[in-house]
Amino acid sequence: MAEQSAGLPSQRQVIDLLAGEFARAGYDLEDVVVDAAARPPRVTVVADGDKGLDLDAIAELSRLASGILDDLDSQAYVLEVTSPGVDRPLTTDTHYRRAQGRLVELALADGSTLAGRLGELRGATVDVVVRDGPRRALSVREVPREDIVKAVVQVEFSSPSPRELELAGQTGKHSEP
Numbered sequence: 001m002a003e004q005s006a007g008l009p010s011q012r013q014v015i016d017l018l019a020g021e022f023a024r025a026g027y028d029l030e031d032v033v034v035d036a037a038a039r040p041p042r043v044t045v046v047a048d049g050d051k052g053l054d055l056d057a058i059a060e061l062s063r064l065a066s067g068i069l070d071d072l073d074s075q076a077y078v079l080e081v082t083s084p085g086v087d088r089p090l091t092t093d094t095h096y097r098r099a100q101g102r103l104v105e106l107a108l109a110d111g112s113t114l115a116g117r118l119g120e121l122r123g124a125t126v127d128v129v130v131r132d133g134p135r136r137a138l139s140v141r142e143v144p145r146e147d148i149v150k151a152v153v154q155v156e157f158s159s160p161s162p163r164e165l166e167l168a169g170q171t172g173k174h175s176e177p
Contacts, residue, residue: 007074007075008034008036008041008043008074008075008077009034009043009069009072009074010034011032011033011034013072014032014034014043014045014069015029015032017068017069017072018032018045018064018065018068018069021064021065021068022047022061022064025060025061025064026049026050027047027048027049027053027057027061028047028048028049028094029045029046029047030046030047030048030084030088031044031045031046031084032044032045032046033046038078040076040077040078041075041076041077041078042077042078042079042080043069043077043078043079043080044080044081044082045061045065045079045080045081045082046082046083046084047061047081047082047083048083048084048098050097050098052083052098053082053083058081058082058083061081062079062081065079065081066079086152086153086154086155087152088152088153089150089151089152090104090151090152090153093121096118096121096126096151097121099118099153100118100119100120100121100168100169100170101117101118101160101165101168101169101170102117102118102153102154102156103115103116103117103118103153103154103156103160104116104117104118104128104151104152104153104154105151105152105154106128106143106148106150106151107148107149107150107151108143108147108148108149109146109147109148109149110147114128114130114141114143115130115154116128116129116130116131116141117129117130117160117164117165117167117168118151118153118168119140119167119168119169120168120169121145124144124145124146125142125143125144125145126142126143126145126148127140127141127142127143127167127168127169128140128141128143129141129164129167129168138161138163138164138167139167140167
């Protein structure tokens with residue numbers, strides 16, 4: 001692989017060098033953004049895992065990435081390892097699986113929106129726990145994935161009820177906002 005002397009590593013270089021190492025550590029490399037226009041230049045590595053990323057995981061991945069990328073002959077840059085954040089749309093089965101039990105807002109193909117707690121992903125459908133009717137009773141709605149135009153996790157400020165988590169398939173687990 002030809003390195004760019006005095007330049008920044010390319011997105012492809014960073015992905016090629018880090019994806020396997022991140023996977024061995026139990027994390028997925030979701031995205032890499034190389035921003036040469038920033039001062040100082042910045043390489044942002046977005047990672048995720050089944051249990052999310054806490055500060056210890058980010059520190060571990062930062063050390064791992066730094067150790068690998070420091071061997072490149074490139075100009076100085078700031079390396080940032082981060083999680084995708086709640087504003088990232090859910091686009092893959094892995095995203096949906098990791099977000100199970102979280103509050104989501106779905107934009108549907110018919111132009112409507114649906115807010116609820118994400119339940120199980122089963123093949124081509126996803127369960128969403130919603131509050132329906134005048135009494136706002138909890139129910140599970142099956143939504144075909146092909147009907148979902150956009151799905152985004154929402155920020156929560158209060159804990160969901162145990163019944164809501166149970167319907168979302170999170171019995172015995174706790175939801176972290």
